[in-house]
Amino acid sequence: MLHRSAMWQHLFVSREQSILCLSYHQQLVVINFLCRFYVFLSFIFIFVWRRGRVSRRGICLVGLCESGKTLIFSQLIYKKAIESFTSLKENVGVLDIENKAPLKVVDVPGHERVRQRFFDTYKSTARGIVFVLDSFSLNKDIRDVAEYLYTILSDPVVSSNRPQVLILCNKQDNTLAKGPQVIQSMLEKEMNLLRNTQTNQLEAVAEGGNKKSTYLGHEGKNFEFADLSLRVEFAASSAQSEDLENLNKWLHSVA
Ligand SMILES: Nc1nc2c(ncn2[C@@H]2O[C@H](COP(=O)(O)OP(=O)(O)OP(=O)(O)O)[C@@H](O)[C@H]2O)c(=O)[nH]1
Ligand SMILES: [Mg+2]
Secondary structure, eight states, rough: HHHHHHHHHHHHHHHHHHHHHHHHHHHHHHHHHHHHHHHHHHHHHHHHHHHHHHOOOHHHHESSSTTTTHHHHHHHHSSSOOOOOSSSSEEEEEEETEEEEEEEEEEEEOOOTTHHHHHHHHHHGGEEEEEEEEEHHHHHHHHHHHHHHHHTOOHHHHHOOOEEEEEEEEOTOOOTTHHHHHHHHHHHHHHHHHHHHHHHHHHHTTTOOOOOOOSSSOOSOOOGGGGGSSOOOEEOOEEETTOOOHHHHHHHHHO
């Protein structure tokens, strides 16, 4: 070990000395070469990053059970409604988008026992995530909805790939359904509470330990979707009434 570090030290010193010994012209050549090399590396990095983004064509439909994901999936892929039952397996279909490459839509089951496993399988290919919620039963389910949404948004793969996120306020045909703006502020309040409890729990469990999930928003400021590093939008829909116009517009913009 000692021998190795001595060797490195020798190499470093001799390199430094050799650079210092270069003439002014030679130094310029070295700097010029380093600059070109840096630009070359940046191009490679941008190329790889863009390729990664372009190759991600997946759209994950996620949300609690009964929020309407499978009905939305069948409207999008088969252009018709189907009678759906609680899904225990994912549905995958290809959606053609006008003047753009097709998207691969994945309907992830909402059941608590299986949803994480299916999401883990598809999350790295997600170009977009549609979080579907039932706008009528939200009062009752707010905690569960916020918890699931929090888990998805703070997932390390999601934070690093930064797919676009649409929170789809479904079942708007119900007269007592809440609109997207009200839902956004309800979720922001709930996510704020959740973030505080989660941060406290993490601090209590492992002081200075490794945090697996990403901190959402700005510390010392109430939670707001606008503060996230990924783009989150809200829209209304009713799969029952075949009103998926906002979703289709969003899918076109994401594709
Ligand atoms: N009124 C109304 N009912 C809807 C709407 N969308 C879906 N539903 C109904 O809600 C129920 C659940 O829909 P699914 O599509 O099976 O729900 P899901 O999200 O796939 O549920 P899981 O597979 O359990 O995760 C079905 O009876 C649908 O017909 C809607 O926009 N309005
Ligand atoms: Mg389903």
